Amino acid sequence: MGVIARMRLWATRWRMVLGLASLATGISSGMAQAADLPAALAKAETCIACHGATGVSQMPETPSLAGQPESFLQWQLVYFRSGTRKSAVMQPLAASLTDDDVRVLSKHFASMVPPPRATASGDQAMYTVGLKLAQQNRCASCHKEDYSGAQAAPRTANQREDYLLKALRDFKAGKRTGGGVAAMADVVYPLADDQLRALANFMAQYH
Ligand code: HEC
Numbered sequence: 552m553g554v555i556a557r558m559r560l561w562a563t564r565w566r567m568v569l570g571l572a573s574l575a576t577g578i579s580s581g582m583a584q585a586a587d588l589p590a591a592l593a594k595a596e597t598c599i600a601c602h603g604a605t606g607v608s609q610m611p612e613t614p615s616l617a618g619q620p621e622s623f624l625q626w627q628l629v630y631f632r633s634g635t636r637k638s639a640v641m642q643p644l645a646a647s648l649t650d651d652d653v654r655v656l657s658k659h660f661a662s663m664v665p666p667p668r669a670t671a672s673g674d675q676a677m678y679t680v681g682l683k684l685a686q687q688n689r690c691a692s693c694h695k696e697d698y699s700g701a702q703a704a705p706r707t708a709n710q711r712e713d714y715l716l717k718a719l720r721d722f723k724a725g726k727r728t729g730g731g732v733a734a735m736a737d738v739v740y741p742l743a744d745d746q747l748r749a750l751a752n753f754m755a756q757y758h
């Protein structure tokens with residue numbers, strides 16, 4: 552995709568976010584008398600525009616959140632909020648989240664049913680290369696045997712392939728420096744781009 556097309560895509564997403572953000576603000580202020588919980592959950596309405604109503608994303612380069620470890624989600628929202636993790640889309644959204652919002656939203660998405668096996672590109676050969684690379688690089692030592700994630704390490708099983716690849720490339724390029732920075736930077740450092748593609752392909756169709 553060309554730079555201009557990308558910028559147009561972001562602009563479209565932004566208009567949608569701003570529209571939804573004001574909608575969510577309306578919902579939460581309408582619930583001002585109620586407990587904090589529904590107010591925080593009302594903010595989830597903003598999230599599902601991109602991350603999907605069931606926490607399974609249909610949007611390019613946008614991760615599914617369903618079934619992620621609760622603490623991983625909390626950490627990432629805090630990283631976005633502090634600017635430690637860069638994202639033109641997520642940083643401004645996270646900026647308005649309170650600690651309670653972070654807790655409630657993370658619990659909410661963590662409790663959802665994890666995504667089904669994703670439709671991935673490539674062929675069986677690519678998947679097999681990815682599987683072998685994952686074993687050689689001991690990805691499961693942190694992401695768990697079934698890649699369902701634990702604590703600060705995310706679920707990668709059946710995540711969107713395009714997002715997995717983007718994340719791996721961001722770590723490699725030093726663009727993503729959240730927590731566990733050293734861990735993922737060290738892991739991807741020796742890997743070539745075609746190896747990152749094979750790993751993303753394998754993890755997207757893990758079953
Ligand atoms: C306009 C679309 C959009 C909206 C609305 C949105 N997100 Fe995101 N979100 C993204 C994109 C795109 C990324 C990936 C950023 C990157 O490439 O690093 C992301 C990343 C994340 C991540 C990191 C997940 C991971 O696997 O690394 C979390 C957590 C998250 N969003 C939570 C939320 C929550 C909670 C809300 C609602 C308050 C929300 N998002 C609203 C687009 C959106």
Ligand code: HEC
Nearest residue numbers: 688689690693703704705715718729730731734735738750
């Ligand atoms: C030493 C532990 C460790 C090992 C080994 C490891 N990871 Fe990670 N991985 C992490 C942590 C921690 C994070 C979260 C980093 C952050 O906070 O930004 C992560 C994040 C990721 C992400 C981003 C996913 C998302 O939802 O944002 C991908 C993709 C990923 N790892 C793939 C891999 C692959 C593929 C391998 C093997 C080649 C691997 N990891 C090996 C600890 C590890």
